[in-house]
Amino acid sequence: MTETAKGSVPRRIVYPGTFDPITNGHLDVVERALHLFDEVVLAVAADTTKKPLFELDQRRSLAEQALKEFNGRVKVTVFRGLLVDFVRSQESRAILRGLRAVSDFEFEFQMALMNRKLSDNIETIFLMPRDTYTYLSSTIIKEIARLGGDVSSFVPPAVEEALKKAYHGGKP
Numbered sequence: 001m002t003e004t005a006k007g008s009v010p011r012r013i014v015y016p017g018t019f020d021p022i023t024n025g026h027l028d029v030v031e032r033a034l035h036l037f038d039e040v041v042l043a044v045a046a047d048t049t050k051k052p053l054f055e056l057d058q059r060r061s062l063a064e065q066a067l068k069e070f071n072g073r074v075k076v077t078v079f080r081g082l083l084v085d086f087v088r089s090q091e092s093r094a095i096l097r098g099l100r101a102v103s104d105f106e107f108e109f110q111m112a113l114m115n116r117k118l119s120d121n122i123e124t125i126f127l128m129p130r131d132t133y134t135y136l137s138s139t140i141i142k143e144i145a146r147l148g149g150d151v152s153s154f155v156p157p158a159v160e161e162a163l164k165k166a167y168h169g170g171k172p
Contacts, residue, residue: 010038013125014087015096016079018045020052021159022063023141025133029098032127034073041090042067043079053142053166066156084119095124100134 013033019026019042033040044060052059060078067074079086087095095115097108105126112124128134136154145151145163152160 011036011094012039012041012090012092013037013094013096014041014043014083014090014092015098016043016045016083016086018048018050018052018138019059019063020050020054020138021059021141021155021162022066023133023136023138023155023159024153025098025100025129025136027066027156028129028133029096029127030067030070030074032129033096033125034070036125037094038073040070040074040096041092042074042076043083043086043090044076046078046080054162058162062156062159062162065158082118084115084122087122088119093122095122097124097126099126099128100137 013036015026015030015033017026030040030042042063044056044063046056054062056078060076064076067076083095087093095112097112099105099108108124108126112126115122115124129136141151141154142163144154145160146167148168151163155163
């Protein structure tokens with residue numbers, strides 16, 4: 001693990017997800033995490049039961065483009081297998097999960113407890129995005145884009161363009 005300028009070990013948290021696509025809500029959660037941690041590893045899941053719109057490399061690339069404003073404090077990578085194994089490989093002891101609504105909590109709580117059972121020295125930290133993003137989900141954004149709606153206030157520009165291309169051949 002690299003050391004910070006103060007000579008201490010940096011605090012690093014892993015933010016896993018499919019990020020299909022990454023949204024402004026995800027970016028808000030990353031920004032909030034950077035107030036608490038030195039580094040965020042945004043981990044794009046390769047193994048998913050979901051059927052993503054974007055291929056793994058494109059999800060990773062869109063996330064990298066969206067997060068470059070954080071000046072190297074956010075690393076985007078792909079992960080496969082058990083999350084707790086990946087977290088350890090990143091020399092971290094914390095998992096970041098975003099909560100939008102109470103409906104997210106039950107699933108996320110179960111996952112946090114299972115991850116704790118698999119590795120009791122890894123903690124899950126829940127952060128909520130600002131209220132203007134609590135209703136956002138990648139699924140809803142994809143549906144709006146598919147139906148020709150404006151998603152520009154919900155996603156970074158590169159994601160907006162990728163959605164237009166995916167659904168309408170690049171046409172609005």
